[in-house]
Structures are given as structure tokens and as C-alpha cells.
Amino acid sequence: MKLSKTLLATSALTVAAAGAYAAGHGMADSMTLVSWGGAYQNSQIKAYAEPYLAMHPDVSISWDESSAEAVAKLRAMNEAGNITWDLVDVEGADAIRLCDEGLAMEIDHDAVLAAAPDGTPASEDFGEAIVSDCFIPQIVFSTTVGYRTDMVGDTPPTDICALFDLETYPGKRSLNKRPLANVEWALLCDGVPKDEIYEALATEEGQDRALAKLDTIKDQVIWWTAGADTPQLLADGEIVMGSTYNGRLFSAIAxxxxxxxxxxxAQMFDNDGWIIPEGLPEDRLARVLDFVKFATDTQRLADQAAFISYGPARASSAPLVGKHAELGIEMAPHMPTDPANSQNIFVTQYEFWADYRDDIDAKFQAWLAQ
Structure with missing residues (x-):
């Protein structure tokens, strides 16, 4: 069994933490959870935070919407020796980075997480969604593009390269203020074959080519840092199209x-889930372990899909996905994984981005500042 350095510090601490986790004693009565805000965070609150709090009325949860800055902030907290977060929602690539840097706790998924109702171990139920020993998957989502139906004329866009077509679709766009997805789309729309894109991005020349393509629309781009920004810009009519997470667009539309x-x-598939910061005190760790076992079980992940159009990361959850909690519409056709929606996709290359993220990020931010 893999244990965190926290639990390995002393044998007494190992026993105490495990005992607190199993018996429900000695747990902290509060948690700070970090997520992304907006419709996604609301789905987490509705699907598992509120039910957990109903079961534990003595516990309180505070939310921080800093997931986009999780790596930098956890590095700073670790440097200061003051970890104020208890559970952090991150994308798969960031989970790999945090794990590699020793900032996230390694776990034994089968020991920490609930098995499927039929007894299938958690590691098998989550399968390939476990992209890191530190990563606790929740959902499959995609970064994709929304557009104003009343601003695109009689020929609405059908492919990703509409982003770069200022002649057919004049007006402002919004794009994530990070390279992921932007550089892949740029190279694809500059003629690089899809199966050669990451080979190109591993080179200075390929990175420069992606930025040169983005240069063609740079003065028409509003750069976002929160997933809620693009839906708001679209609703206000300030942009003609823009990228964001598919669940944010579902919320705005439906x-x-x-x-x-x-x-x-060309939607960009990704996994999103929790990491537990390394170095939590025993009582806070015990509470987090209790919560995360509940929050990632088969029923809770299926319940989340009733509030947002993200596919649950557990195989056993998929058959339980039903109708929207308020609208009563079937949710399955609105998932990025639906066959009709996933004809042409990218799957986030976690190892590539774990290796190249810092360098490409720095280059991208320097380009933005020019």
C-alpha cells in the first residue's frame, strides 16, 4: 500500500490516522476545498458536499475558487510550511506535476476509495482515468467552443478552425490564458496533421508556429482565466465565439x-479530480479521507451528472446517469463522450504537458505580454 509521507512520519501517526479514518473519531470539523467556481463547483456542492454535510452537521466546508492557480499556490504554501487547503480539484496534467514535485499525497486507490456496488475495486472502476498515483478522478470533461447563434449569419461554424476565420466570423473571440488546447488548435488549423501535433510542440519551431497562428487573431482575443468568463461574454454579446468547458456551455444553453x-x-478531452495536499495534519487528513471516499463513490459521481454535462469518471456510474435535476432532460446526449459529440477529439496528453508545461507556459505568457 502506498502511503503519504505524512502517514509514514511515525508508526503511531500511521495507526492514529488510520484509526480516525475508520472509526470517525479525531477528525477535523472543517475543510477548505478548492475548485473552479461557477456551474461545476455548484454541481460538486449539490451532488456530494451538501449530502455529506447533512450526514455530518458538525462539519463546515469553505470553498476556494483557485484551482487554475493550484500548482503555483501549493508550491508557495509548501515553501512557507503552511498548507491551508485540504482537498484540491485539478486537471490531470497538474495532478501529475504536483505528484512529481511531492506536493500531492500518493494514495492506494483501492484502500482509500469505495469499490463499485458489484465489488469491482476502485482502481479498475476508474481505469485509465487514474493518470497519477496522487489523482482521484471525478469527471471527464472537454474544452470546446461556444458561439452566438445570432452573430454567425446563416452558416454557423462546424469546425474548430472557425476560431481563426475572421473573414467569415468577424468579431471578438475568447480563449484560455494558458497554452493547453490553444496551441493544439493553432497547429491543426495551420495544417499540421493531428497525429504530428505533439511531436511539433516538443520543438521550438513547433511552438513558434503555434504562436504565429495565434498571432493572426491575437488582437481580437479576450483572454479568460475562469471557466465562467466565456459564457458571460457570450451572453453579453461581447464575443462571437470562445472556448470554455463544455459544462459551462451546457449551463448557459440549457x-x-x-x-x-x-x-x-476538436474538443479537448480531459480528466478532472481531486488531489490531497502533502503534509496535512492528522485530523485534517482523516476528515478529507472520509469525505473523498463518500464524494467519489459510484452514486455520488452519477448524481453530479444531474447538475452538469460532465461524464462521471467511474465506469459503474455511467449507467446511473439520468435526467437533469431541474430541467428533466436526459443528460447522456449532452456529455462530451456521447458518440455523436466525439467524432473528432483530442485527448489531453498528460505526460507531454507534465514535461513541457512550465516551458511552454513561460513562452506563452511572454508572447501574451508582447
């Missing part, structure tokens, strides 16, 4: 009735 369409072409 729940708010905004005049927005969704472009599934």
Missing part, C-alpha cells in the same frame, strides 16, 4: 436559455 451554440469539433 439552463439559462442563452442564444449560444456548441461546437464539438
Amino acid at each position: 439552463e439559462q436559455g442563452q442564444p449560444i451554440g456548441m461546437l464539438w469539433d
Whole structure:
């Protein structure tokens, strides 16, 4: 069994933490959870935070919406020796980086997480979604593009390269203020074969080519840092199209009735889930372990899909996905994994981005500042 350095510090601490986890004693009565805000965080609150708090009325949960800055902030906390977060929602690539740097706790998924209802161990139920020994998967989501249906004329966009077509679709765009997805789309729309894109991005020349393509629309781009930004910009009519997470677009379209369409072409599949910061005190770790076992079981992940159109990371959860909790519409066709929506996809290359993220990030930010 893999144990964190926290639990390995002394044999007494190992026993005490395990005992607290099993018996429900000696746990902290509060947690700070870190997520992304907006519709996604609301789905987490509804699907498992509120049910957990109903079972534990003496516990309180505070939310921090800093997941986009999780790596930098956890590095700073570790340097200062003051870990104030208890559980952090991150994308798969960031989980790998945090694990490699010793900032996230390694876990034995089968020991820490609930098995499927039929007894299938958690590691098998989550399967390939476990991209790191530190990563506790929750959902499959995609980064894709939404557009204003009343601003694209009689020919709505059908492929990702509409982003770069200022002649057919004039107006502002919004893009993530990070390279992931942007550079892949740029190279694809500059003629690089899809199966050669990461080979190209591993080189200075390929990175420069991606930025040169993005240069062609740079003065028409509003750069976002929160997933809620693009839906708001679309709702306000400030942009004609922009990238964000598919669940944010679903919320704007289905729940708010905004005049927005969704472009599934070349959507970027990714896994999102929890990491537990390394170095938590025994009582906080015990509480987190109790919560995360509940929050990632088969039923809870299926319940989350009733509030947002992200596919649950557990295989056993998929058959339990039903209708939207408020709208009553079937959710399966709105998932990025639906066959009709996943004809042409990218799958985030975790190892590539774990290796190249810092360098490409620095280059991308320097380009933005030019």
C-alpha cells in the first residue's frame, strides 16, 4: 500500500490516522476545498458536499475558487510550511506535476476509495482515468467552443478552425490564458496533421508556429482565466465565439436559455479530480479521507451528472446517469463522450504537458505580454 509521507512520519501517526479514518473519531470539523467556481463547483456542492454535510452537521466546508492557480499556490504554501487547503480539484496534467514535485499525497486507490456496488475495486472502476498515483478522478470533461447563434449569419461554424476565420466570423473571440488546447488548435488549423501535433510542440519551431497562428487573431482575443468568463461574454454579446468547458456551455444553453451554440469539433478531452495536499495534519487528513471516499463513490459521481454535462469518471456510474435535476432532460446526449459529440477529439496528453508545461507556459505568457 502506498502511503503519504505524512502517514509514514511515525508508526503511531500511521495507526492514529488510520484509526480516525475508520472509526470517525479525531477528525477535523472543517475543510477548505478548492475548485473552479461557477456551474461545476455548484454541481460538486449539490451532488456530494451538501449530502455529506447533512450526514455530518458538525462539519463546515469553505470553498476556494483557485484551482487554475493550484500548482503555483501549493508550491508557495509548501515553501512557507503552511498548507491551508485540504482537498484540491485539478486537471490531470497538474495532478501529475504536483505528484512529481511531492506536493500531492500518493494514495492506494483501492484502500482509500469505495469499490463499485458489484465489488469491482476502485482502481479498475476508474481505469485509465487514474493518470497519477496522487489523482482521484471525478469527471471527464472537454474544452470546446461556444458561439452566438445570432452573430454567425446563416452558416454557423462546424469546425474548430472557425476560431481563426475572421473573414467569415468577424468579431471578438475568447480563449484560455494558458497554452493547453490553444496551441493544439493553432497547429491543426495551420495544417499540421493531428497525429504530428505533439511531436511539433516538443520543438521550438513547433511552438513558434503555434504562436504565429495565434498571432493572426491575437488582437481580437479576450483572454479568460475562469471557466465562467466565456459564457458571460457570450451572453453579453461581447464575443462571437470562445472556448470554455463544455459544462459551462451546457449551463448557459440549457439552463439559462442563452442564444449560444456548441461546437464539438476538436474538443479537448480531459480528466478532472481531486488531489490531497502533502503534509496535512492528522485530523485534517482523516476528515478529507472520509469525505473523498463518500464524494467519489459510484452514486455520488452519477448524481453530479444531474447538475452538469460532465461524464462521471467511474465506469459503474455511467449507467446511473439520468435526467437533469431541474430541467428533466436526459443528460447522456449532452456529455462530451456521447458518440455523436466525439467524432473528432483530442485527448489531453498528460505526460507531454507534465514535461513541457512550465516551458511552454513561460513562452506563452511572454508572447501574451508582447
